[in-house]
Amino acid sequence: MLNVLPLLLQLTAAQPLPTLDEVQFAECLTLASKDPASAISSASLWAQQKGGYLARACHGFALATDFKFDLAVPMLTEAATSAETKGDPRAARFWAQAGNAAIAAGQADVAIDALGKALASTTLDNEERADSEVDRARAFVALGKNADGEAALATARQLAPENGAAWLLSATLARRLNKLPDALAFIQTAAAVLPSDPAVALEAGNIAIAAGDDDTARKQWEQAIKIAPNSRQAETAQAQLAALAAATPAAKDEPQSR
Secondary structure, three states, rough: OOOHHHHHHOOOOOOOOHHHHHHHHHHHHHHHHHHHHHHHHHHHHHHHHHHHHHHHHHHHHHHHHOOOOHHHHHHHHHHHHHHHHOOOOOHHHHHHHHHHHHHOOOHHHHHHHHHHHHOOOOOOOOHHOOOOHHHHHHHHHOOOHHHHHHHHHHHHHHOOOOOOOHHHHHHHHHHHOHHHHHHHHHHHHHHHOOOOOHHHHHHHHHHHHHHHOHHHHHHHHHHHHHHHOOHHHHHHHHHHHHHHHHOOOOOOOOOOOO
């Protein structure tokens, strides 16, 4: 999940005079970021007490934060639909969150629909639009629509050149499509934007090995482990290094020419 709490909290101040619902919404979101299980219970009770779409939006956010993505999708969708009907500018962000949760739930087609509605709005700024385009790219690729995924990522890079995820995913997709020069250019930019991200180092190694550069691959995977030794990326890098070592005979075992 993307970290959207600051965005949602920012919009709680959109009202000239915050209502009790707005105050409760802000408090609920804050609780969801710290204790999602408690926020789920609190938001559910609030919804039963006619909390409306703000209660459902927080409920959905809390569910997603608690990794219950399949339950979060309909809740956020309801919140977005109701907010849209009420003319609340937060509707686009609720749609974006519904799309993000749908991707995590493995519902790529649902994600594309929700993200399309988010992007159809004029209330998202360029950074938010770029994040939604990145999510849309993920959904397109999950459905095998690689060309659409490339187009969405190109838009994201144009909207927000500082969006590291856009450059990283562009590199990964280009590598998978065997467009190695593009992959290398994308990962170099990703490394400049996210210099201490283990996922970038891991992908840089993947691109290097695809290009036949074992030494660079090894260095990049070792860097991924160094950056975050207990991360999922480090675990993958360890496996890649082991595979590379198994496939590369030690120098002392190689026949010596005379």
